[in-house]
Amino acid sequence: MYKHVLQSIEGIAVYPIISLAIFFIFFVLLLYMVYSYDRSWLDAMANKPLEDGSNGDSVNHRNSGEDLNG
Amino acid sequence: MALETFRYDNKIVRNFAFATVFWGIIGFLVGLIVATKLFAPNFLGFIPELTFGRLRPLHTNTVIFAFAGNAIFLGIYYSLPRLLKTEMYSKVLSNINFWGWQMVIISAAISLPLGFTTSKEYAELEWPIDILIAIVWIIFGINMLATIMKRREKHLYVAIWFYLATFITVAVLHVVNSFELPVSFMKSYPLYAGVQDALVQWWYGHNAVAFFLTTPFLGIMYYFIPKASNRPIYSYRLSIVHFWALIFIYIWAGPHHLLYTALPWWAQSLGTAFSIMLIAPSWGGMLNGLLTLRGAWDKVRESPVLKFLVVGVTAYGMATFEGPMMSLKNVNAITHYTDYVIAHVHTGALLWNGGLSFAMLYFIIPRIYDTKLFSKKLANYHFWFATMGALFYVIPMYFSGITQSLMWKEFTPQGFLRYPNFLETVKQVIPMYMIRAFGGVLFITGAILMIINLYKTVKQGSLIAEEEASAVPFKRNSQKRREGEAYHRWLESKPVLFSIFTFIAIIIGGVVEYVPTALIKSNIPTIASVKPYTPLELEGRDIYIREGCNNCHSQMIRPFRSETERYGEYAKAGEFVYDHPFLWGSKRTGPDLEREGGKYPNSWHFLHMKDPGSTSPGSIMPAFTWLYTQKLDTSHTITKVDAMRELGVPYPKGYEHEAMVDLRRQADSITKDLTNNGFQIRSDKEIIALIAYLQRLGTDIKAQPTTAVRDSILSEYSTK
Numbered sequence: 080m081y082k083h084v085l086q087s088i089e090g091i092a093v094y095p096i097i098s099l100a101i102f103f104i105f106f107v108l109l110l111y112m113v114y115s116y117d118r119s120w121l122d123a124m125a126n127k128p129l130e131d132g133s134n135g136d137s138v139n140h141r142n143s144g145e146d147l148n149g
Numbered sequence: 150m151a152l153e154t155f156r157y158d159n160k161i162v163r164n165f166a167f168a169t170v171f172w173g174i175i176g177f178l179v180g181l182i183v184a185t186k187l188f189a190p191n192f193l194g195f196i197p198e199l200t201f202g203r204l205r206p207l208h209t210n211t212v213i214f215a216f217a218g219n220a221i222f223l224g225i226y227y228s229l230p231r232l233l234k235t236e237m238y239s240k241v242l243s244n245i246n247f248w249g250w251q252m253v254i255i256s257a258a259i260s261l262p263l264g265f266t267t268s269k270e271y272a273e274l275e276w277p278i279d280i281l282i283a284i285v286w287i288i289f290g291i292n293m294l295a296t297i298m299k300r301r302e303k304h305l306y307v308a309i310w311f312y313l314a315t316f317i318t319v320a321v322l323h324v325v326n327s328f329e330l331p332v333s334f335m336k337s338y339p340l341y342a343g344v345q346d347a348l349v350q351w352w353y354g355h356n357a358v359a360f361f362l363t364t365p366f367l368g369i370m371y372y373f374i375p376k377a378s379n380r381p382i383y384s385y386r387l388s389i390v391h392f393w394a395l396i397f398i399y400i401w402a403g404p405h406h407l408l409y410t411a412l413p414w415w416a417q418s419l420g421t422a423f424s425i426m427l428i429a430p431s432w433g434g435m436l437n438g439l440l441t442l443r444g445a446w447d448k449v450r451e452s453p454v455l456k457f458l459v460v461g462v463t464a465y466g467m468a469t470f471e472g473p474m475m476s477l478k479n480v481n482a483i484t485h486y487t488d489y490v491i492a493h494v495h496t497g498a499l500l501w502n503g504g505l506s507f508a509m510l511y512f513i514i515p516r517i518y519d520t521k522l523f524s525k526k527l528a529n530y531h532f533w534f535a536t537m538g539a540l541f542y543v544i545p546m547y548f549s550g551i552t553q554s555l556m557w558k559e560f561t562p563q564g565f566l567r568y569p570n571f572l573e574t575v576k577q578v579i580p581m582y583m584i585r586a587f588g589g590v591l592f593i594t595g596a597i598l599m600i601i602n603l604y605k606t607v608k609q610g611s612l613i614a615e616e617e618a619s620a621v622p623f624k625r626n627s628q629k630r631r632e633g634e635a636y637h638r639w640l641e642s643k644p645v646l647f648s649i650f651t652f653i654a655i656i657i658g659g660v661v662e663y664v665p666t667a668l669i670k671s672n673i674p675t676i677a678s679v680k681p682y683t684p685l686e687l688e689g690r691d692i693y694i695r696e697g698c699n700n701c702h703s704q705m706i707r708p709f710r711s712e713t714e715r716y717g718e719y720a721k722a723g724e725f726v727y728d729h730p731f732l733w734g735s736k737r738t739g740p741d742l743e744r745e746g747g748k749y750p751n752s753w754h755f756l757h758m759k760d761p762g763s764t765s766p767g768s769i770m771p772a773f774t775w776l777y778t779q780k781l782d783t784s785h786t787i788t789k790v791d792a793m794r795e796l797g798v799p800y801p802k803g804y805e806h807e808a809m810v811d812l813r814r815q816a817d818s819i820t821k822d823l824t825n826n827g828f829q830i831r832s833d834k835e836i837i838a839l840i841a842y843l844q845r846l847g848t849d850i851k852a853q854p855t856t857a858v859r860d861s862i863l864s865e866y867s868t869k
Contacts, residue, residue, distance in 0.1 A: 098419060098661050102397065102426070109393055113386045116635045124641075125381035127306040128372050131231035131618070 150622055153301065155236050156615040158226075159517040161243045163612060165223035166510055168251060170603065172215030173506070174596055175258075179208040181589040187738070188582040190769045198262040200771045202697025206273040207261040212498060213271060215254040217362055220506035222246065222289070224369040225312050227513055229296060232306045232372065234620035238295035242288055249285035253278060264695035265335045268730055269350050271357050272326050276337045279327045286323065290316045297644045303623040304641040307388040311368030313648050314396045318360040318655045325659075326353035332792045333785050336691075340796060343725025344411055347733055348404065352659065355403035362497065363465075364396065366505050370438045370462060373505070377454045377512055383440035387433055389637055394430035396651060398423055400658035405476035408485065409707040410733060411722040417478070423658075424476035431469035438462040453528035454508045460536060461504030468497040483558075486703055486737040488578065489550025492543040499539040499592060507535065507599060514603050520610030527602045534595025541588030549581035553737075558711040566714050571740040576767050676723035679849045681798045682842070684786050684812040689842025691789075692835055693732070696773060703734035704743040704846065717744035717847065724850060727798045739770060744847030751819055752826040754840045776836040786812060815841055 185192050186201045193199045230237055237243050256278045260266075266273040274282070293316060297305065305313075326349055329337040341349050375382050382388060404412060404420030439462055442449065449455045471493055475484050484490060515522045522528060556574040559567035568574055630639040640647055682690060693699070706712050708719040720743055725731055749757075753764055758776060761768035787805045794800045813832070819840055820832035830836065 098401065098658070099422065101657065102423075105397060106394060109390055112636060113389045116386060116637070120635065120638055121385040122381070124304060124306065125375075125385040127232060127302070127304075128228075128308070128375040129379065129381060131234065 150624070152619050152621055154617060154619045155234075156617055157230050158237055158240060158243065158614075159612060159616050160614045161237070161240070161247060162223060162227045162513060162517055164247050165219050165226055166514060168247070169216060169219040169223050169506060169510065170600060172211055172219055172254060173503075174593070174600070176208060176211035176216045177589070177593045177596060179204055179211055181586060181593060183208050184582065184586040184589050186771070187769060188579050188586070190771055195772045195774055197264070197696075197775050200696065200773075202700050202771075203262050203264055203266075205700045206266055206270075206697060207258065209271060210257050210261060210273060211254070212502075213357075213361065214257070217366075217502045217506065218250060218254075220502070220509065221315070221361070221365040221369075222250065223506075223513070224365065224372070224509055225293065227509075228308055228369070228372040229293065229312065231618075232302065232309060233296060233300035234302045234618065235296060235300050238292050238299060242292040242295075246285060246289045246292060249281065249288065253282050253285060256281065260335065264697075266694060266697065267329070267337065267339070268694045268697070268699050268732060269326070269339070270354050270735060272323075272350070272353060275335045276327070276329055276331050277335065279323070279329075283320075283323060283327075286316070286320055290320065294644065294648075301620040301622045304638065305644060305647065306371070307382070307385070307392060308368040308371040310392050310647065310651070311364045311371065313644070314392075314651050314655070315360050315365045315368070317648060317652050318356060318364070318396070318400070321652075321655065321659070322353050322356050322360065325349065330792050330796060332788050336785065338729040338789075338792055338796060341729070342796065342798075343728045343731050344413075344722045346729065346731040347407055347410070347725075348412060348416070350731070351406040352400075352403035355406055356400055358497075359399040362502055363399075366465075366502060367391075367395075367434055369505055369509060370434075370458070373454075373509060373512060374438050374441050374458050374462075377452060377458060377508070378442055378445045378448055380441055380445055383437050383443065387437045391430050391434040391437060393654065395427075395434065397654045397658065398427050398430060400655050401661070402427055402476070405481070406735065407733075408476070408478050408481045409709070410705050411720045411725065413722070419661075421476050421478060424473045428470060428473050432466060435462055435466035435469070439466075453522075453525060453532050454512045456529070456532045457504040457508035457511070457535075460532075461501050461508065464496050464500030464504065464539075468493060468501065471496070482707075482709065483554045484550060485707075486735070487550035487553040488546045488581070489554070490736065492546035492550060495539065495542050495546070499535070499542060503535065503539075503592075507531065510599065510603060514606055515610065517613055517616070518607055518610030519613050520606060523602050523605035523609060527598050531595040531598045531602070534591050534598065538588050538590070538592030538595060541591055542585050543588075545581040545584040545588070549578040549585075552578055552581075557715070558709070560711070566711070569715070571715075572765055572767050575738070575769060579769075675726065676721060676850060679724055679726060681727045681793070681800055682845065683815055684790060684808040685815040685838050685841040686845045687789055687793070687842075688781055688783065688786060688812070689838035689840070689845075690732075692776070692839045693842055694730075698742075699732045699734045701734075701736065701738035701770075702740065702742045703737050704741065705733040706741055706743050712741070716741045718850065721850065724847070727793070729793065729796055729798070742843070742846055744851075746844045746846040746848035747851070750826070751822050751840050751844065752828055754843055755823055755828050755830070755836065758836060758839065773836075776839060777830065777834055779835045780833050781816075781835045781838050783809065783812065819844075 182193065182199075183201055183204050186204075190201075197203070226237065226243065253274075257274055260275060260278065261273060265275045267275060293312065297309070328340040330340065331337040339346055371382060371388065401423035402420055404416045405424045406420075408417050408421070410417075439459070442455070442459065449459055474480055475490075475493065484493075511522060511528055553574055556568050556577060561567050630636070640650070704720075706716045706719045713719055725733075757764040758773045760772050761770040787808055790800055790805045790808045794804075816832040816837045819837050820830060823830055
């Protein structure tokens with residue numbers, strides 16, 4: 080069986096520490112990355128759901144936007 | 150470039166909407182039935198197909214895969230084309246996705262009550278259905294990816310990242326957790342055993358919650374909150390951090406379902422650490438959703454859609470704070486195996502998944518039918534019924550969970566258990582079960598109001614089957630990242646690369662978590678006295694699985710004095726090496742059974758299973774009367790022994806030829822013992838096999854084995 084392939088591994092306790100380190104580095108890099116971004120692009124992306132190119136939106140104008148019928 | 154005109158397919162959206170409503174009601178009703186059975190065990194009589202053990206998996210499967218599953222497809226098939234400004238890639242694939250998924254659900258609705266189950270929570274469906282799920286899921290993925298490829302919008306919005314992560318991760322989870330060896334049509338044994346099986350199962354179970362009930366709904370949140378409030382998402386920057394941190398961390402947290410079990414200590418601690426870290430992205434996402442409504446809170450008062458969305462996202466916040474708290478070992482020691490977990494789950498299920506699904510239905514149906522919602526007032530009533538129903542559900546369950554735990558753990562000043570009889574702790578929480586069912590009635594009443602409302606809305610409108618839209622396609626010339634272009638912005642225009650990174654993010658946690666346990670024998674110390682099950686016990690175990698006993702009984706004694714006093718020696722990893730599948734359970738509606746073997750005579754079990762009240766007055770266990778009339782099906786016994794050996798269980802060579810003889814020998818011995826005690830039964834009935842299995846449980850590590858027959862069988866063959 081596959082589980083008998085390796086009989087033991089040295090220093091198993093290092094796994095949780097490695098995993099924590101991987102995540103921490105990943106997280107810091109991610110934060111650095113997003114904070115270096117240009118505001119106008121971020122705003123443009125945030126607006127995507129509101130401009131879906133649907134003619135239906137104008138057809139259903141009374142349902143969207145201000146008049147929230149639910 | 151010129152403006153192009155295209156059409157959104159609203160028919161498939163409608164189909165998924167109707168399916169969501171239909172299966173939602175069925176799932177809620179089955180939930181109400183099982184809830185009722187917990188305080189009125191005679192409810193609906195003792196029909197095998199309608200017992201708690203068989204219906205509980207039907208309830209969870211229906212609400213997760215049928216109700217939430219169809220709601221996910223509803224959200225994706227509505228929002229994906231609109232975010233990409235294109236029609237879906239293929240209507241044929243859309244329809245295969247729809248009908249294939251309904252077939253999966255119908256197969257589940259038939260097979261689970263019939264007792265075909267793998268026993269693994271949220272993965273109970275047997276192997277032929279597993280294959281069907283895989284096919285349908287891949288078709289859904291192809292349709293989604295191909296739609297992304299022909300998009301007119303260069304960059305993928307955050308909702309789509311969550312949809313992609315859902316597709317990729319569920320595919321990985323489903324495949325890894327479904328490694329099983331079929332022994333017959335609708336019966337299989339998992340490749341893994343014991344601790345490994347538990348680890349893989351809860352890696353799956355936890356991430357099924359993460360990537361089936363969380364990520365797709367986060368995508369839905371990122372689309373529908375801005376839509377319904379007509380406001381852009383609060384922070385796109387936060388959504389990037391939210392997405393990557395969430396999918397990266399979630400996958401590591403699975404072992405928090407197995408704290409204090411026989412799972413290696415390091416894996417437990419890893420699960421806890423990552424569960425706590427999970428608060429950060431979860432709350433980041435919740436706040437991103439709620440803060441989108443800044444300056445628009447007055448709209449929440451007006452719109453039932455926003456009400457459901459806000460309460461849903463708030464419930465998500467509560468559940469994702471509570472979850473990590475329950476992963477702390479000292480808290481877990483109290484909440485695990487109790488009704489507290491049921492309360493925790495339903496905060497998420499009823500309000501987060503339910504609330505978002507209802508919001509989508511109220512948002513989408515009037516739009517695709519080109520009309521207004523029939524009655525906003527009725528929708529508001531639904532909102533209050535759903536919210537009050539959820540509160541009437543979860544509050545008594547929190548009380549019940551804490552009551553159970555305190556009673557299980559209470560000692561007298563003399564050092565004895567205050568409530569040595571488990572039944573005392575059951576009787577105490579019965580009133581809570583009744584209030585919980587009342588909460589369920591409220592929740593279902595609300596859903597019925599929704600059906601009336603949506604029906605009237607559909608009647609007064611007419612479906613825009615093909616909704617015309619237009620957009621300018623983007624230029625596809627540059628493949629490389631432009632100088633100075635933000636990396637993530639570039640990545641958002643590269644769906645394949647994006648998917649690969651997503652895959653890497655989810656696989657790292659899976660590998661670090663799983664590989665050491667899978668590969669290292671030293672993690673699971675073997676115990677020489679632990680032997681394979683005899684053929685009769687193996688058949689009995691399969692009856693235990695068929696009847697879903699593991700839904701109410703754990704087989705895992707944690708290393709607490711309150712548990713070792715009540716149940717016996719705590720569980721060792723090495724005791725489960727032949728358990729394909731593991732049957733540790735996750736809930737103690739009844740007592741733990743890990744060391745049940747030899748606790749009571751055969752005659753006690755004989756009486757107990759026929760009429761639980763006769764041996765345990767006040768018991769809420771159903772009577773399993775059919776086990777006394779149905780003949781044990783031994784047509785697959787030899788195949789089963791063969792399959793087990795294939796999986797690494799050391800049955801001696803040629804043992805399959807002796808298996809049937811041994812089976813009869815052991816059955817005769819139990820029957821004889823019963824006859825001596827005044828109970829007449831033929832030795833070929835199912836109850837005999839079940840008694841054989843129950844009497845075996847946990848006896849291997851005890852000094853004196855209880856069944857002489859088994860001992861002779863195994864010593865005979867171990868010398869060969």
